[in-house]
Each structure stands twice: as structure tokens, then as C-alpha cells.
Amino acid sequence: MIREKLVKGFKDGIVVPEGLIAHGRGEAFDYLIGEKTIPIAEKAEKAAAAYLLKAKNPVISVNGNTAALVKDDIIKLSRIVPAKIEVNLFHRTDERIKKIVEMFGRVNILGKKPDSKIPGIEHFRGLCCKEGIFSADVVLVMLEDGDRVKALADMNKTVIAVDLSPLSRTALTANVTVVDNVTRALKNIIKFCEKLKNNKAEIEETIKKFDNKGNIDEALKYISKRLEDLVVV
Numbered sequence: 001m002i003r004e005k006l007v008k009g010f011k012d013g014i015v016v017p018e019g020l021i022a023h024g025r026g027e028a029f030d031y032l033i034g035e036k037t038i039p040i041a042e043k044a045e046k047a048a049a050a051y052l053l054k055a056k057n058p059v060i061s062v063n064g065n066t067a068a069l070v071k072d073d074i075i076k077l078s079r080i081v082p083a084k085i086e087v088n089l090f091h092r093t094d095e096r097i098k099k100i101v102e103m104f105g106r107v108n109i110l111g112k113k114p115d116s117k118i119p120g121i122e123h124f125r126g127l128c129c130k131e132g133i134f135s136a137d138v139v140l141v142m143l144e145d146g147d148r149v150k151a152l153a154d155m156n157k158t159v160i161a162v163d164l165s166p167l168s169r170t171a172l173t174a175n176v177t178v179v180d181n182v183t184r185a186l187k188n189i190i191k192f193c194e195k196l197k198n199n200k201a202e203i204e205e206t207i208k209k210f211d212n213k214g215n216i217d218e219a220l221k222y223i224s225k226r227l228e229d230l231v232v233v
């Protein structure tokens with residue numbers, strides 16, 4: 001079903017060919033973690049919810065793959081936080097931006113008229129909106145390019161990344177790395193937002209306790225142990 005959604009997105013001009021390749025890479029890591037949310041991902045999802053709820057101007061960044069796969073969950077999450085949504089494409093064309101904005105129907109989406117630039121990122125790839133990503137304190141990115149995550153971190157933003165590869169530059173640069181499939185991750189982040197909303201003490205405690213580097217190490221250990229357990233001697 002996930003593949004079919006992406007293929008349809010590709011045929012409709014929402015997903016780029018590179019998005020299909022990226023998905024294949026993600027699937028390989030998903031097999032390695034057993035195609036389920038592993039405990040360390042759940043920890044990161046709770047931290048992601050805490051950071052989003054604490055933020056003053058949180059923004060959810062949307063690309064072709066995430067529009068095709070998890071549009072409804074993005075809308076749900078944006079309402080519960082509440083957070084702005086901005087279409088921000090790596091392979092940017094006005095036509096794709098327009099199509100993705102249209103997919104979201106009446107929901108207010110930024111990105112159509114960029115008026116700012118992420119410093120250090122090549123012109124088209126760095127375009128963004130002043131009231132959205134440019135001024136955001138917390139940005140949620142999913143299936144994102146490493147350079148852009150580094151550029152956002154250099155702007156002192158807290159970056160939450162959903163990326164199935166714990167080895168990607170995105171995963172290693174983000175402040176909160178969620179090693180999970182975006183199709184499961186958003187649902188879990190929504191669940192934690194519902195739980196943490198109005199509980200300031202638990203939000204603070206979750207952020208204080210979260211150790212991203214330790215969490216990524218645990219993800220690698222989990223994969224390694226799983227492979228060892230799968231070996232039939």
C-alpha cells in the first residue's frame with residue numbers, strides 16, 4: 001500500500017524519481033528494525049512531541065514523499081500542536097509546490113510564496129517563508145537532505161528528523177532523531193502530543209531526559225542484535 005501511494009504520487013507529479021529511490025533505502029532499514037516501532041524510536045517520538053508542544057513557532061516541513069504518504073497525519077499533528085505546515089522541496093518547482101498545496105485542500109499551507117532563504121543552501125533549495133521555516137524555533141522534517149538539516153541547525157533551530165536510517169547525515173545532525181517509518185512515526189507523535197498536552201512538567205522532564213546521541217547508538221545496537229538473533233547457526 002505504501003509503495004502504491006508513492007507510485008501514484010509519482011504519476012501525479014507529487015513525488016520525484018529520487019523520492020522513489022529514497023523510499024527503497026528507507027525500506028531496507030525498515031526491514032532491519034523489523035517493520036515496527038522499536039522502543040528507542042518511541043522514546044524519540046515522545047521527545048519530538050514534547051519539543052513541538054513547547055515551541056513558540058513550530059513548523060512541519062512537507063516534501064513530495066510525505067505529502068503522498070502521510071498528508072492526513074500531518075494535518076492532524078498541525079492541529080493538535082498547533083504547528084504551521086510549509087511545503088519545502090529539495091527538487092523545487094513551482095508546479096510541484098502548487099500541486100502539493102492543492103492536495104491539502106482548504107488547510108492553510110505555507111511555501112507557495114517564499115520570501116526568505118536558509119543561509120548556506122543553494123538558491124532554490126534554500127527558499128522558505130519568513131513566517132514559517134525561517135522564523136521557526138522547532139522544525140519537523142521527514143526524509144530530509146543532510147545539508148538542509150545542518151543549515152537549519154546552524155540557524156539555532158531545534159530539528160526533529162524522521163529518518164529510517166540511523167546512519168544518515170540527517171539522523172546524525174538532528175536534535176531529535178526518530179528512527180521509524182514516517183507512516184508509524186507521525187501517528188505515535190500525535191499520540192504523545194495528546195498525552196503530554198497541558199502537562200508542562202512532563203514536557204520539561206521528557207526534554208531534559210532525552211539523549212539523542214545515546215538513542216541513535218541504541219538504534220544501531222538494536223539492529224546489530226536483531227541481525228545476530230536472525231543468524232541460524
Ligand code: PTJ
Binds near residue numbers: 018024142163
Ligand atoms: O520531494 P522533494 O523534492 O523534497 O525530495 C524528497 C527526497 C526524499 C527525494 C529528498 O529529500 C532526498 O533526496 O532525501 P534523501 O537524502 O534521499 O533522504 C531520505 C532519507 O529518508 C533516507 O535516509 C531514507 O532512509 C529515509 N526514508 C525513506 N523512506 C522513509 C524514510 N524515513 C522514514 N520513513 C520512510 N517512509
